[in-house]
Amino acid sequence: MRFRVNPKTGTGLGVLGFFVLIAAIGPWIAPYDPSAMGPDLLRPPSMRHPFGTTQTGQDVFSQILVGTRGVLVVGLVAGLIATVLSVVVGVTAGFLGGTADEVLSALSNVFLVVPALPLIIIVVSFLPDASDLVIALAISATGWAWGARVLRAQTLSLRQRDHVEAARATGEHTWRLIVFEVMPNLTAVIASGFVGTVIFAVLSEITLSFIGVANISNWNWGTVLFWAQNNQALAQGAWWWFVPAGLSIALLGTALSLINFGIDEFVNPRLRTSGRVRGEKGARTRAGFTPVVRTGGDRS
Amino acid sequence: MTFLLRRAAFYLVTAWAAITINFVLPRMLPGDPVQTMITRFQGRLSADAIASLHVLFGLDAGESLPTQYWKYWENLFRGDLGLSFTFFPTTVTDVVAQSLPWTLSLMGVTTVISFVLGTLIGVYAGWRRGSWLDGLLPVTTFFSAIPYFWLGLIAIAVFAVNLRAFPAAGGYAPGVVPGFTAEFVGSALYHAVLPGVTIVVSSVAGWVLGMRNMMVTVSSEDYVVAAHAKGLPERRVMLRYAARNAVLPSVSGFALSLGFIVGGTLLVEMVFSYPGIGFVLFQAVNAKDYPLMQGIFLIITLAVLVANLLADVVYLLLDPRTRKVS
Amino acid sequence: MTVLEIRDLSVDYGQGDDAVHAVSSVDLTLERGEVLGLAGESGSGKSTLAHAMTRLLPPPGVITSGEVLYHGRRSSSDGPVDVLGLTPKELRAFRWSEVSVVFQGAMNSLNPVSTVEQQLGDVFRAHRRDMTAARRTERSRELLDLVGISADRLSAYPHQLSGGTRQRVMIAMALALEPEIVVMDEPTTALDVVVQRQILEKMMRLREQLGFAVVFITHDISLLVEFSDRIAIVYAGRVVEQAPAREIYRAAAHPYSRGLLNSFPALHGERRPLTGIPGSPPDLRHVPSGCPFHPRCPSAFDPCDQDTPALVPLGEHRSAACWLHTTSPRRRSGVGAT
Numbered sequence: 001m002r003f004r005v006n007p008k009t010g011t012g013l014g015v016l017g018f019f020v021l022i023a024a025i026g027p028w029i030a031p032y033d034p035s036a037m038g039p040d041l042l043r044p045p046s047m048r049h050p051f052g053t054t055q056t057g058q059d060v061f062s063q064i065l066v067g068t069r070g071v072l073v074v075g076l077v078a079g080l081i082a083t084v085l086s087v088v089v090g091v092t093a094g095f096l097g098g099t100a101d102e103v104l105s106a107l108s109n110v111f112l113v114v115p116a117l118p119l120i121i122i123v124v125s126f127l128p129d130a131s132d133l134v135i136a137l138a139i140s141a142t143g144w145a146w147g148a149r150v151l152r153a154q155t156l157s158l159r160q161r162d163h164v165e166a167a168r169a170t171g172e173h174t175w176r177l178i179v180f181e182v183m184p185n186l187t188a189v190i191a192s193g194f195v196g197t198v199i200f201a202v203l204s205e206i207t208l209s210f211i212g213v214a215n216i217s218n219w220n221w222g223t224v225l226f227w228a229q230n231n232q233a234l235a236q237g238a239w240w241w242f243v244p245a246g247l248s249i250a251l252l253g254t255a256l257s258l259i260n261f262g263i264d265e266f267v268n269p270r271l272r273t274s275g276r277v278r279g280e281k282g283a284r285t286r287a288g289f290t291p292v293v294r295t296g297g298d299r300s
Numbered sequence: 301m302t303f304l305l306r307r308a309a310f311y312l313v314t315a316w317a318a319i320t321i322n323f324v325l326p327r328m329l330p331g332d333p334v335q336t337m338i339t340r341f342q343g344r345l346s347a348d349a350i351a352s353l354h355v356l357f358g359l360d361a362g363e364s365l366p367t368q369y370w371k372y373w374e375n376l377f378r379g380d381l382g383l384s385f386t387f388f389p390t391t392v393t394d395v396v397a398q399s400l401p402w403t404l405s406l407m408g409v410t411t412v413i414s415f416v417l418g419t420l421i422g423v424y425a426g427w428r429r430g431s432w433l434d435g436l437l438p439v440t441t442f443f444s445a446i447p448y449f450w451l452g453l454i455a456i457a458v459f460a461v462n463l464r465a466f467p468a469a470g471g472y473a474p475g476v477v478p479g480f481t482a483e484f485v486g487s488a489l490y491h492a493v494l495p496g497v498t499i500v501v502s503s504v505a506g507w508v509l510g511m512r513n514m515m516v517t518v519s520s521e522d523y524v525v526a527a528h529a530k531g532l533p534e535r536r537v538m539l540r541y542a543a544r545n546a547v548l549p550s551v552s553g554f555a556l557s558l559g560f561i562v563g564g565t566l567l568v569e570m571v572f573s574y575p576g577i578g579f580v581l582f583q584a585v586n587a588k589d590y591p592l593m594q595g596i597f598l599i600i601t602l603a604v605l606v607a608n609l610l611a612d613v614v615y616l617l618l619d620p621r622t623r624k625v626s
Numbered sequence: 627m628t629v630l631e632i633r634d635l636s637v638d639y640g641q642g643d644d645a646v647h648a649v650s651s652v653d654l655t656l657e658r659g660e661v662l663g664l665a666g667e668s669g670s671g672k673s674t675l676a677h678a679m680t681r682l683l684p685p686p687g688v689i690t691s692g693e694v695l696y697h698g699r700r701s702s703s704d705g706p707v708d709v710l711g712l713t714p715k716e717l718r719a720f721r722w723s724e725v726s727v728v729f730q731g732a733m734n735s736l737n738p739v740s741t742v743e744q745q746l747g748d749v750f751r752a753h754r755r756d757m758t759a760a761r762r763t764e765r766s767r768e769l770l771d772l773v774g775i776s777a778d779r780l781s782a783y784p785h786q787l788s789g790g791t792r793q794r795v796m797i798a799m800a801l802a803l804e805p806e807i808v809v810m811d812e813p814t815t816a817l818d819v820v821v822q823r824q825i826l827e828k829m830m831r832l833r834e835q836l837g838f839a840v841v842f843i844t845h846d847i848s849l850l851v852e853f854s855d856r857i858a859i860v861y862a863g864r865v866v867e868q869a870p871a872r873e874i875y876r877a878a879a880h881p882y883s884r885g886l887l888n889s890f891p892a893l894h895g896e897r898r899p900l901t902g903i904p905g906s907p908p909d910l911r912h913v914p915s916g917c918p919f920h921p922r923c924p925s926a927f928d929p930c931d932q933d934t935p936a937l938v939p940l941g942e943h944r945s946a947a948c949w950l951h952t953t954s955p956r957r958r959s960g961v962g963a964t
Contacts, residue, residue, distance in 0.1 A: 110314045112556050115604050117563030118581065118597040119321070125585060125593060126325055146556070203447055207563075210449060211570060213585055225450065229571075234457050234468070242457075246450035253445025254438075261441075264513075288528030288537065289717065290683040292710045293641070294691050429685075520684055522734035529682055529729075530799075531721030532752045534714075540748075541737050548739075620739060620783040 009262025015255035019248075023069040030062035034219050045240050052240035055231045063224050064244050070220035071202055071252070074136045078201035081140035083194040086147030091186070093148070094155025095178055105152060111145035120204060121213055130215045135208060139201045147193030154189050158182050192263040199256045206249055221245040303622050307612045311605045318601040322594050323372050327358040327365075337385055337590065349383045356382045356591060381598070382591035386583050392595035395580060400599065402471055403576030406492060407565045410499040417500070418507025419550060423543045425508065426515020437512075440505035448564035452498045452571035459494055466494045469573035495572045499565060510553065514546035521545070544618075551615045555608040562600055628697055629806050629839050630656040630679070630725075631706070635692035637671075637678045637863075639910075646910045648674045649863040651691070653937065656807065661833065661840040663854030663871065665847045665886060669907045671863035672843050673730065676809050679709065680725055681717060698724055698806055723753050726800035728793070730812035735796055736784040742770075742795055743780040749802045769798040773828060790821035797829060801836065809841045814849075826853055847886045851875045856943075859883045862908050862918035865937055869944030879946040881923045917949065925950060 032038070038057035045052045051060035086108075093104035123138045124130050158164060164181045172181075208214040209222025216223050224245040228234075233241040338345065338353055345353075355371045363371075375381075381392035425433040460468035472478065472487040518524060519542055527541040569578030577596055584592035616622050637649035649671045656662050664672040677683045679694045695706040712720055729735040737745055746766040750757050757765070767777040773794040784792055793813060800808050810829070814822035830853060833840060842854055850857055850871065857874050859867040859882060867880040878884045885903035905922040908914055914921050920930035929949050937947040 106310065106313065109310065110317050113311075113314050113559065113604065113608060114318055114321075115559040115562045115600050117559075117566060118593075118600050121581070121585060122322075122325060122593050122597050125588065126590070199445070206447060207449065207567060210447075211567070211582055211585055225453070229453070234453060234461055237457075237461060239457055242450070242453050246446065246454070249450065250442055250446040254442045257441045257445055288525070288534070288682065289714050290678060290681040290687050290689055292681075292689045294689075522729050523737045525682055525684070526727070526729055526735045526796075527737070527748075529680060529721055529727045530749050530752065531718040531723065532748055533718070536748065536752070540740070544739050545737070618739070620741075621785045 006262045006265060008258045008265075012255045012258030012260075012262065015251060016259065019068060019072060019252055019255070022065060023072040026065040026068045030059075030065040032059040032062040034058060034063040034066045035217075042236065042238055044238075051244045052238070054227065054241060055233075055236075055238075060224065060241060060244060063219055064221065064248060067220040067224060067245075068248070070132055070218055071205065071222075071249075074132050074139070074205045074220075075198045075202040077133070078136040078139040078143065078205070079194050079198035081136065082144040082197045082201070083147060083190060085140065085144035086151055086193060086197075087186075087190060089144065090148035090151030091155050091178060091182065094152040095159055095174070095182060097156075097159075101152070104148075108145040108148040108152075111142060112149065114142075116142040117204065117207065120208065121211075124208060124213050130208075130213065132215075132218060135205055135214050136201070139204045140197075143197050143200050143204070147190075147197060150189060150193060151186060154186055155182055158185050188263055188267045192260050192267075195256050195260045195263070199253055199260075202249070202252060202256075221248055303616060304609075304612060308609060311609055315602060315605055318598065319373075319376065322598055323358075323369060326356075326590065326594075327368075337588065341385060341388065344388065345383070349389075352380055353382050353591065356594070381595035384584070384589055384592040384595075386580075386587045386589040386592060392591050395592060396577065396595055396599050399575055399577045399580045400603075402574065403565065403569065403578065404603070406495060406499070406569070406574065406576060407561065409492075410496050410503070410565070411561055413496075414500045414503045415507055415550075415554070418504040419511045419543075419547060421504075422508045422511020423515055423538065423546070426512040426519065426546070427538050427542065429516055429519075437509070440508050443502060444505035444509070446502060447567070448499065448502045449567040449571045451502050452495065452568050455494050455498050456571070467491050468494075471575040491574075495568045495574050498568050498572075503561060503564060506557065507550065510550055511546060514549055515542060518542050518546040548615070548619055551611060551618060555611045558604050558607055558611075562604060566600075627658045628655050629658040630654075630697070631693075631695040632675075632679060633693045633695065635675070635678060635694065636690045637674055637683065638688050638690050640686045641688055644911075645688075647863060647913070648687070648910055649678060652860075652863075652865050654858060654865065654868070656839050656841060657856075658806070659833070659837050659839050660855040661830070661842055661853060663850035663857040664841065664843045664860055665850050665857055665883075666845065666860035667886075667903075667907050668845055669910075670860045671910075672860045673811055674863070675860065676727075676811055676841060676843055680721065680727060680809065681709065682727070696720075696724060696806075719753070722749060722800075722805065723803040724805050725807040725809060726803070726805045727809045727811065728796050728800050728813045730815065736792055738784050741781050741783055742766075742787075745795075746780075746799055746802060749799060753803055765802070769802055770795070772801065772832065773798045789817050790825060793817065793825055794828070797825070797832075801832065801838075804836060805838060807839050807841065809843070811843045812845070813842075815844070815846075822849075847889075851887075859886065862913050863910065864918065864947065866919065866948065867944070867946040868937070869946075873944060879940055879944065879951055880919075880948045881925050881950070882919050885922075917947075 035058065038053060038059065040049065040053045041057045042055050043049060043053045049059050049061060051064060053059055054063075089104050089108060093101045093108075119142055120138050123141075124135060127134055159182070164177065167177055167181050205214065206220065206222035206225070209216065209218075209220055210225045210229070212226055214222070216226055222245075225242055228238070228241040228245075231241075233239075338350065352375060355368065355375050358365075358368050379393050381396070384390055384392050384395050387395050421433075421436075425436065456468045459465045467473070467490070471491050472484060473491075476484050476487045478484055521542075523545075524537060524542050527537040532541075565576075566578030566581055568574070569576045570582040573579055577600065581593065581596050583589070584596065632652060632654040635649060635652045635654075636647065638645040639648050640646060652675060654662070654675075664675065666672045674683065674687070678687070678689055681689070683689075689710060692710065694709040696709055697706045707720070709717070709720065736742075740748075743763065743766055746769065747762050750762045750765065763780070766780055770777055770779060775791060775794055775798070779787065779791070779795075784795075787795065796813075813829075814825055817825065826849065829840070842850065844850055847857075851874070852871075854871045857869060857871050858865050859874075859878075859880060861882050867874070867878065867883045869879070874883060875887065878887055882903070889903060903922055908918055908921075914931070916929070916931040916933055917923070917926075917935055920926040923930065927949070933949075935947045935949050935952055937945050938952050939945045940951055
């Protein structure tokens with residue numbers, strides 16, 4: 001398959017790659033121990049502390065660097081588990097149809113409708129140890145339903161396509177049909193669902209850390225914000241304490257969304273923002289009024 | 301009608317599922333945090349209160365699970381959600397009843413504003429595809445990637461701490477007595493501006509994007525081309541033919557986005573110490589107030605289900621294909 | 627009497643270097659009250675042509691040359707109108723009152739969220755500002771009656787109607803303002819054969835009654851032969867042959883026309899073997915040099931891959947663009963005729 005990386009996807013992948021790199025080497029390149037207290041209390045950014053320091057003299061830059069790993073690991077693990085769940089439920093429902101479909105669809109609809117955040121909060125707070133893995137599991141348990149719904153609809157339409165019907169008529173096993181005839185056509189949808197779930201997981205994890213449900217001794221961008229909020233960083237005007245973490249979240253989220261736009265446009269070319277519609281002549285394309293650009297000019 | 305009945309039945313099942321999750325969770329998960337809590341408050345709890353907490357969390361080892369389940373439902377129907385430890389000795393039901401109106405009005409107003417605004421921008425952006433509005437898309441993406449609560453923090457830092465234009469916390473000025481007085485309503489509105497704007501700004505992008513994409517898709521439908529061919533005024537084609545159809549997925553998707561909207565609103569309330577459910581939940585989480593957390597989860601879920609049913613009614617009114625005409 | 631004249635019309639998809647030439651220098655005339663059939667395989671540019679002349683092509687379609695001259699009864703005082711030169715406002719007024727369109731895909735050309743009455747009413751509200759609501763309803767009833775639908779269907783939504791009924795509604799709508807020209811773009815492809823025939827026969831009776839001209843586009847050449855007065859065959863965005871329907875059916879001049887005729891069973895007359903045309907229509911981004919049909923043409927010879935033949939008259943009523951019927955400008959040694 002010919003796959004040209006579109007500029008949006010390219011940008012997104014680039015930024016994501018940068019964060020993955022930081023996640024891998026962050027703890028080694030961090031100039032300080034993120035939890036170590038230092039003599040410089042609540043200082044704005046400087047050469048020694050690029051993102052400033054906290055009330056107890058901790059280096060915010062090191063906290064962000066070290067915290068990247070937690071964010072990405074939870075995001076990717078939760079995304080992976082949720083995607084597997086959504087593929088299993090969605091494809092099965094769409095392919096089998098009938099009662100199995102009814103039951104599985106109802107199940108995913110229940111999970112879609114129940115507000116995820118309060119549910120995750122109570123699940124996690126009943127657990128004695130809110131480790132990263134537990135958080136990832138809780139997030140994936142609530143985040144799989146959207147993907148399942150989309151995949152079910154796609155599978156349903158794929159099932160009626162000729163090649164699947166033909167393979168079915170020759171008496172292929174159901175699982176072989178699903179793996180070899182249906183799944184390859186769902187790649188883009190699954191990929192986009194995965195990226196979407198990772199966004200959801202990252203935001204959820206940071207939120208849980210921020211409100212103090214997750215283990216606040218694990219560094220991630222949410223815990224940075226938790227400490228900032230609890231130490232009145234705002235009232236003290238310590239903007240450097242919460243701005244870097246927020247921007248990192250937004251940047252990572254934007255990168256993931258851009259990757260998803262690329263996938264969406266790959267699947268549905270009509271969504272592309274600017275094809276080569278406007279050349280140098282720049283005729284305004286207007287719905288319902290085909291522009292007339294007489295270039296030749298042999299007749300007036 | 302069958303459509304609505306089916307939906308209503310589904311919401312009943314969902315409500316049942318949420319209630320059952322609430323029943324099962326404390327019984328399934330390891331550890332006994334609730335018992336510790338009750339023990340700590342032992343001296344101050346009445347026998348009735350203890351009994352109700354035992355029903356809530358299944359601490360009566362002697363009783364069979366079905367009996368516990370039955371009692372749990374009985375308590376629910378009496379409106380007994382147990383006692384809050386944070387706001388001891390107020391009942392969970394009272395705490396929720398006090399904070400729910402704040403959340404409902406904040407969320408209701410901001411959601412409507414955000415939906416209408418986002419949809420209108422989306423209609424124009426999709427209709428005038430290739431215009432400068434497309435340049436807004438990366439910006440809206442960036443905004444939709446910002447967590448609600450962080451935007452709230454920034455809003456407080458800029459508008460409350462630095463500019464001192466709006467209050468940083470609370471639902472009304474400390475001296476004002478709640479009631480239907482001009483003073484109170486004015487103060488409440490003033491306090492709602494920052495949290496409200498925060499919610500609108502971070503949620504509007506989603507609606508813009510969804511609507512734009514649907515407009516682009518719908519614009520090439522035959523009935524839109526036919527409307528152009530009929531020589532109808534452009535506004536009429538854009539609104540009645542394109543937007544009217546493009547908005548349907550937004551409305552049916554509305555129900556599904558509600559969970560996210562609720563989550564976002566709760567967080568904004570936490571950041572602004574707004575006297576709604578979210579702030580109460582925040583306090584409950586920090587105090588490990590299990591009855592309150594569970595009660596809030598239940599109420600929020602039920603409220604979301606009701607909102608979903610409303611969205612279904614709207615969809616029914618908008619899409620003739622779901623109406624059965626005899 | 628000519629009602630519409632298309633001169634040198636060209637359409638590109640996209641602009642600049644990678645533009646695709648979907649229609650190239652097409653000349654066509656439509657006489658008042660006649661049925662002109664446009665035939666060609668899918669992707670030949672026949673629908674693009676019809677959409678371009680009403681300026682309904684979606685982006686990235688651009689009209690790059692030509693004129694579409696409309697000689698209406700109403701505009702006769704100041705000569706013909708160039709549709710391509712109209713402002714959006716003038717174009718809106720022109721549309722539907724002079725040229726209406728019955729679209730491809732009977733199922734989707736009605737707005738699913740509006741009733742039949744609302745959609746008919748929209749036409750009157752846009753073009754007949756002074757019409758009262760009561761008069762609009764009355765006129766809508768008449769129109770439904772005209773196409774054989776009972777008036778109680780006015781309050782129906784499209785999804786409550788059968789495919790055939792929807793297309794009848796579309797036809798009723800197309801006739802609402804008594805236009806001079808009705809463009810029918812694959813009007814019956816989604817319908818079954820019986821309904822298709824009923825609708826076309828209805829349409830032809832209405833034409834005799836009301837006197838409008840029809841541009842009838844379909845890939846089904848047997849329908850065209852039966853229902854059109856004149857046929858233009860389109861290949862790779864060019865008109866390759868134009869002739870009265872009967873003559874094309876009897877003896878098509880262009881090998882492509884013959885191929886098309888042989889790929890459909892004849893409805894009447896003697897049986898012929900169905901041969902079809904080998905190969906597929908050219909990718910418009912890479913149109914073959916010379917006559918675009920030459921790679922698939924059974925009679926291709928010397929000049930065909932070098933020079934593009936022009937559409938030249940062959941007798942009084944017909945013309946063709948084929949080296950079999952003209953002499954190559956460069957190689958006068960070429961063969962004259964078959």
